[in-house]
Amino acid sequence: MVAERAGVSVATVSNVLNNKASVSPDFAERVLKAVGELGYVVDIAASRLRSGRAALVGVVVPDLTNPMFATFVSTLEHAARLAGFDLVVVSARNDPAEEADRLSRIRSWRPAGLIVIPCDGALAERLPIGLGGTPVVVADRIPDSGGFDLVAVDNGPAAARIARHLGSEGYGSCLVVGTSLAISNVRERWDGIRAAAGPTYFEIVEIGIGDAARLDAVESRLADARRPEALFALDHVTALELYKLVGRLGLRVPADIAFAGFDEMEWMRLVSPPVTAVRQPVEDMAHAAWQRLVKRMENDAATPTARRLECAVTIRGSTARQPGASREDEAA
Amino acid sequence: MVAERAGVSVATVSNVLNNKASVSPDFAERVLKAVGELGYVVDIAASRLRSGRAALVGVVVPDLTNPMFATFVSTLEHAARLAGFDLVVVSARNDPAEEADRLSRIRSWRPAGLIVIPCDGALAERLPIGLGGTPVVVADRIPDSGGFDLVAVDNGPAAARIARHLGSEGYGSCLVVGTSLAISNVRERWDGIRAAAGPTYFEIVEIGIGDAARLDAVESRLADARRPEALFALDHVTALELYKLVGRLGLRVPADIAFAGFDEMEWMRLVSPPVTAVRQPVEDMAHAAWQRLVKRMENDAATPTARRLECAVTIRGSTARQPGASREDEAA
DNA sequence: CTGAAAGCGCTAACAT
DNA sequence: ATGTTAGCGCTTTCAG
Numbered sequence: 076m077v078a079e080r081a082g083v084s085v086a087t088v089s090n091v092l093n094n095k096a097s098v099s100p101d102f103a104e105r106v107l108k109a110v111g112e113l114g115y116v117v118d119i120a121a122s123r124l125r126s127g128r129a130a131l132v133g134v135v136v137p138d139l140t141n142p143m144f145a146t147f148v149s150t151l152e153h154a155a156r157l158a159g160f161d162l163v164v165v166s167a168r169n170d171p172a173e174e175a176d177r178l179s180r181i182r183s184w185r186p187a188g189l190i191v192i193p194c195d196g197a198l199a200e201r202l203p204i205g206l207g208g209t210p211v212v213v214a215d216r217i218p219d220s221g222g223f224d225l226v227a228v229d230n231g232p233a234a235a236r237i238a239r240h241l242g243s244e245g246y247g248s249c250l251v252v253g254t255s256l257a258i259s260n261v262r263e264r265w266d267g268i269r270a271a272a273g274p275t276y277f278e279i280v281e282i283g284i285g286d287a288a289r290l291d292a293v294e295s296r297l298a299d300a301r302r303p304e305a306l307f308a309l310d311h312v313t314a315l316e317l318y319k320l321v322g323r324l325g326l327r328v329p330a331d332i333a334f335a336g337f338d339e340m341e342w343m344r345l346v347s348p349p350v351t352a353v354r355q356p357v358e359d360m361a362h363a364a365w366q367r368l369v370k371r372m373e374n375d376a377a378t379p380t381a382r383r384l385e386c387a388v389t390i391r392g393s394t395a396r397q398p399g400a401s402r403e404d405e406a407a
Numbered sequence: 408m409v410a411e412r413a414g415v416s417v418a419t420v421s422n423v424l425n426n427k428a429s430v431s432p433d434f435a436e437r438v439l440k441a442v443g444e445l446g447y448v449v450d451i452a453a454s455r456l457r458s459g460r461a462a463l464v465g466v467v468v469p470d471l472t473n474p475m476f477a478t479f480v481s482t483l484e485h486a487a488r489l490a491g492f493d494l495v496v497v498s499a500r501n502d503p504a505e506e507a508d509r510l511s512r513i514r515s516w517r518p519a520g521l522i523v524i525p526c527d528g529a530l531a532e533r534l535p536i537g538l539g540g541t542p543v544v545v546a547d548r549i550p551d552s553g554g555f556d557l558v559a560v561d562n563g564p565a566a567a568r569i570a571r572h573l574g575s576e577g578y579g580s581c582l583v584v585g586t587s588l589a590i591s592n593v594r595e596r597w598d599g600i601r602a603a604a605g606p607t608y609f610e611i612v613e614i615g616i617g618d619a620a621r622l623d624a625v626e627s628r629l630a631d632a633r634r635p636e637a638l639f640a641l642d643h644v645t646a647l648e649l650y651k652l653v654g655r656l657g658l659r660v661p662a663d664i665a666f667a668g669f670d671e672m673e674w675m676r677l678v679s680p681p682v683t684a685v686r687q688p689v690e691d692m693a694h695a696a697w698q699r700l701v702k703r704m705e706n707d708a709a710t711p712t713a714r715r716l717e718c719a720v721t722i723r724g725s726t727a728r729q730p731g732a733s734r735e736d737e738a739a
Numbered sequence: 740c741t742g743a744a745a746g747c748g749c750t751a752a753c754a755t
Numbered sequence: 756a757t758g759t760t761a762g763c764g765c766t767t768t769c770a771g
């Protein structure tokens with residue numbers, strides 16, 4: 076350690092930097108002075124190697140360019156920093172294979188814990204063996220097999236509220252559009268919609284994820300004379316594509332077709348009329364995940380818990396029933 | 408190393424895992440088998456400690472929730488991974504003090520290089536002493552003091568194209584709105600606008616950054632009877648706030664006021680009419696920054712270089728001159 | 740209260 | 756081709 080410039084032993088420097096044991100004020104001062112002059116910061120790797128303690132947690136998200144996940148990470152990072160932790164963040168780019176790779180790579184860092192939003196339900200198969208005691212908190216999406224601490228939103232009830240709203244506005248049919256039912260969120264939202272008994276007939280189309288997503292099926296349904304009276308997109312990326320499609324087809328919202336979305340984004344309030352949407356408490360989810368992980372890291376006991384956060388639903392103009400115009404009249 | 412399960416020495420395991428030296432096929436196989444069974448991955452920290460080589464680069468951005476920076480990081484991460492590098496990503500949350508803290512923390516990791524998008528021009532003061540030989544590539548924003556490798560977009564020329572377009576459409580006055588001229592981007596864009604000689608009278612308002620941003624000054628200018636004929640937002644966050652303000656004031660675009668923005672976002676193509684905007688080549692910028700850093704990491708020679716990437720300008724309806732309607736008529 | 744020395748998991752020399 | 760050993764920078768006993 077170069078900080079022997081202070082003329083003390085390495086042990087003393089270590090003690091000062093970790094405010095350990097009792098170090099005389101003058102010695103401490105000399106050390107701090109040398110540290111300042113040299114611009115020294117401890118080598119965190121060597122530190123962990125010897126002490127066994129990590130102050131490092133790994134974060135795996137499906138896609139960093141998705142504002143929702145970016146916000147999740149950013150919130151997490153701040154919370155972690157306040158607790159003295161560093162974050163190693165990796166994005167799986169919506170690719171299960173890449174997720175598996177990152178998951179394995181991240182173990183090389185020997186993190187004290189992991190927070191992961193999985194690509195799909197098969198997370199458990201991808202969580203490398205030998206992860207041993209490392210605590211894992213899963214957020215947002217629920218793996219097929221249990222055994223993890225869980226933090227997610229109340230997808231079903233929130234989606235059901237939109238479904239009931241559409242029913243009460245008198246919409247007779249609604250096309251629900253999601254990426255893939257392989258993702259628990261999508262599945263839960265769809266289940267919630269179906270569970271909400273009402274006059275509306277719901278039907279779902281899966282369009283796929285990322286670059287592989289195809290709107291063809293939706294387009295042909297909308298071009299059809301007997302097109303649905305409403306659209307409900309189950310995530311904001313889908314919502315955006317769907318909204319552009321509606322515009323391209325020259326359909327007016329809500330006169331020709333009503334429009335609602337899960338995941339509220341800025342643009343939904345900018346367009347006219349603004350879009351009815353479910354807002355997810357992303358920051359809360361990040362905080363909850365962090366707190367859960369902290370608990371796990373300081374005390375390995377207890378069975379995994381599952382926590383559900385409540386979403387906010389905002390009804391806006393895009394799902395308003397046109398006064399005096401029943402859907403049949405227009406279609407005729 | 409627990410992989411002595413293979414019945415070989417630690418050195419052989421290391422050689423196999425790094426495909427070093429010559430290892431007999433059967434020994435290699437035995438090692439790989441044991442590694443597989445144990446789910447072992449090397450401790451990257453111990454590895455670096457001994458070898459001195461890092462395969463780690465640090466990335467510092469002002470704000471991860473900004474889709475532009477998130478895309479930058481995501482692109483970077485993919486490029487890094489292909490080259491066998493890991494990334495430690497930190498967000499400064501638009502706070503110079505936090506940036507300084509993160510910059511110093513990140514040194515604890517002893518990264519092989521750093522890519523940073525600084526909060527403001529005073530980066531050099533914040534780059535901790537003792538960063539010694541670590542190569543640094545600065546992207547997007549240009550520090551006041553030089554000496555760094557630089558990758559940015561051609562802010563001035565791109566902004567000038569918008570300025571000339573507004574002039575040729577006959578707009579006599581334009582209020583330019585940016586966060587702060589302390590940020591090089593904003594300064595360069597504003598300089599570019601002024602340098603573009605034309606009939607339009609340009610004026611700038613700085614609204615501040617993040618939560619501290621205040622639109623009051625802009626609002627009073629817009630409420631004024633002699634409000635400007637056009638608005639030009641110098642970044643997408645400002646553009647969004649500005650667009651909402653315009654809507655709140657009941658001004659129609661472009662009939663009452665024209666609207667253009669730097670940084671193209673999805674919503675700009677969704678609103679009606681769509682917004683004239685400058686699109687920045689973020690992915691290209693990430694790739695260029697990465698390549699520059701790789702060069703620096705493998706060969707510390709040469710003087711710092713500066714690279715400018717070209718932006719794409721798309722003219723849309725938000726800046727179209729209303730047929731047969733001169734601004735004066737409407738204001739009267 | 741301070742220093743000397745061992746050792747964390749790994750790789751680079753060197754020895755076999 | 757394989758094994759042995761030293762030591763990277765740090766923290767942790769344990770002596771002084």
